[in-house]
Amino acid sequence: MSARVGVVTFPGSLDDGDAARAVRVSGGEAVRLWHGDRDLHGVDAVVLPGGFSYGDYLRTGAIARFAPVMESIVDGARAGLPVLGICNGFQILCEAHLLPGALTRNSHLHFRNRDQWLRVHASNTAWTNSFETDQEILVPLKSGEGRYVADQATLDELAANGRIVATYLRGNPNGSERDIAGVTNEAGNVVGLMPHPEHAIEALTGPSLDGLGFFTSILKHLAGASA
Amino acid sequence: MYSIMWSEHCSYKSSKVHLRQFGEKQPPSDRMLAGIGENAGVIKINDELAVTFKVESHNHPSFVEPYQGAATGVGGIVRDILAMGARPVAVMDPLRFGAADHEDTARVLPGVVAGIGGYGNCLGLPNVGGEVVFDPTYQGNPLVNALCVGVLPVDRLQKKDAAGPGNIVVLMGAKTGRDGIGGVSVLASATFDDGSHARRPSVQVGDPFTEKLLIEACLELYDADLVVGIQDLGGAGLTCALTETAAAAGTGMRVWLERVPLREPSMEPHEILASESQERMLLIVKPEQLDAVLGVAEKWGVLATAIGEVTPSEVSGLPGRLRITWRDHLVVDVPPASLADDGPVYARPMREPADLILLQADRAETLPRPATPDDLKATLLRMVGSPNLCDKSWVTEQYDRYVLGNTVLAQPEDAGVIRVDENSGLGVALSVDGNGRFARLDPYNGAKLALAESYRNVAVTGAKPVAVTNCLNFGSPEDPAVMWQFAEAVRGLADGCLELGIPVTGGNVSFYNQTGAAAIHPTPVVGVLGVIDNVADRVPIGFAKPPTGDGDLIFLLGE
């Protein structure tokens, strides 16, 4: 039986279909989850997709955090459920305090969509074990509020404990502290990533196939866990 | 109501007599499911699927308030596409500004780009192309045109008819506020002058999040077959939507205006009828399905309210009427067609611009050409340094091109290509082009050239061009010279389409792009849609990279 990966749709989610497609292309079963439904329908992992949940009007992710489905996800994540937050999903994970820090307005104040080189540092998380440590990958970035910030102590702690999942290469596109593009929690089951791996899974529509690694990682992780 | 509905913007009173040619000269097409007169043209791309697309202007509002003007321009064209039964899948934005170094451009351009991005990105629609042109002619009248394309199963095509007496009229989406009152009649149907500051209230603020919910709710209603008729609310708000839906079906309608959810309780009936608040749709539903409709709306968190019902087309031998009451007072009692269809039609005087002969005397063949290597170098450097030829990524990086995962080609390609069917690879290609300088010299051929350029841009991707949309940006129709330019451009476009064998399926006219007596260059913007059987076969610009491209031969086609 293939692993069941839930993809949450909040009002205003946009890349939910793309995340589900990425799960399928990687060989998993995508299960659509609804923001208003507490039930996670027995999924083995969850993706919080990109978009503008609730319009992102107050602060990105601030309102989505209170969706009923998030209660179950927060509880699940604390108990080890793998969760990947992409872009808006990353913002929601920070607002829900599953990940440290916050995502703020790009330093140049513009939305920016470009193909972005990243270096994957932590290849030991549930979502990155398919990568080599320090592997360079090319993935689309598209966000207006992607500048990662946290206090110095937190940043030092993330760096010291290998919790910086990926950093921007060849130019910091948004002013993120320490070029951070993604971080993980202490246990390595929750990962937040600003760029969009689900848009780098087909030669026809993406700049590379590098995004697949995140989705094959979770399948490998789940297969390992159930073996 | 009559002044709004019979305004230039709503009634096309100056352009109608010319636009008829698009129908008269239309080449036969078995692909066209809906054409001019509908919210947007619909083209079949195989037995099951159809595509709908249209380009529209939001020029005046974008000059007054660049961010919101451009944003609501995107919102409006998206609702047109949605009203046809389609899921919007991509947008494009042909833009024109004054000189790049003018202070107004510094105010308008960043706001317009941020507005288009802000709205389109938040709706989850990839931006797959557009134009950025700088020319002093657009100094006081920047052109902000927006194109949207949508996809629908052939049998999901929606109509705007308020058919079936007894059916319920439902208003869905945002609450109605005081914003944008008289927007179309005031903003889009007159030239700009210093008095425009007094017109500030007509500015509308967009709420893309509500629009996103409206899209999802409408699509769910279509799929469950819960909609008899649907119409978006745009210019002239409820007035337009109520009269057009009733007129389309030839029915009457009864509306209780106090049921309309208001943002400000103190609004008067005429304000409610004229408000151009964004993100609203008017639905006609069967009484027994009303609960199901309200249920879907609630699921997506959008307001939906029954505000009236369809009445018979004839009562005791008299045609049905639109009767609107406000707290038991009758405030409107008219035959709907009188507003929607019986607007005035003008045959405005036309005269070739007096200076045209002088302009045309400067023939390209007689202009000085670079004769020495140094001249050539200087010309090249001037071209490379021109804002019109510069890299557009400062603009296009502000747009999401990836969302929905079906963008096969986008900036900097000649045309945008999107995959429509993931299984077969069936897709469409789209390009928008225009050249105001050509059109100023010769509007007839200028329009043809815009069409030809757009057609070529689509063809070179490997797609077969099948349909045309257009946005005709001109000065004041009250100026005979402008009217002549308009007539010539329409004739050129219609003739060009006949020669190429593809139909015009819809479009939009924007008049009064004029500061004082000075009109903008006539600027017909033409969009062409093509079909490509398998997007994997698309041809990108640029040479194939080695090793596959090694040894490729290079040909120049044409004269």
Next chain:
Amino acid sequence: MARVVVDVMLKPEILDPQGQAVANALPRLGISDVSSVRIGRRIEIEFTGAADPERVREIADKLLANPVIEDFTIQEVAEEAVPAGEPS
């Protein structure tokens, strides 16, 4: 050294999607007695010397607020009164 606060709010007749989103979210926090939420900008300006009211008004009108859709108010504040300003 003067501190001036400029509050910029959307005009009452202009739609405020931000405020609406917050108002709609409140019931989920168990709050049901809020009738309206409006969100605007608070801009804290610190001058090296005294603040000339005329010039502040000009800055607000030309740069900070968009008079097409927004209104603003200006107040000079004592330094203590500023809640979350930059320590100087």
Next chain:
Amino acid sequence: MARVVVDVMLKPEILDPQGQAVANALPRLGISDVSSVRIGRRIEIEFTGAADPERVREIADKLLANPVIEDFTIQEVAEEAVPAGEPS
């Protein structure tokens, strides 16, 4: 009916690019005596009845501000004092 204003500002140590952009634009308006500009949010909440300070604090802390990057202050205002609220 009570009106409460919650002002949310970025913590002083967090970069405020919007404020900086305004500060950088000022010299072009001929203003050179501004040492700092910070931009935050002003949120006006209208309650149907009285406003319970404890609950307002909770809303601000949980929803309106993100304590990781922002500070907030709360004040109850007389209706006249609100510059651009929705007429009720």
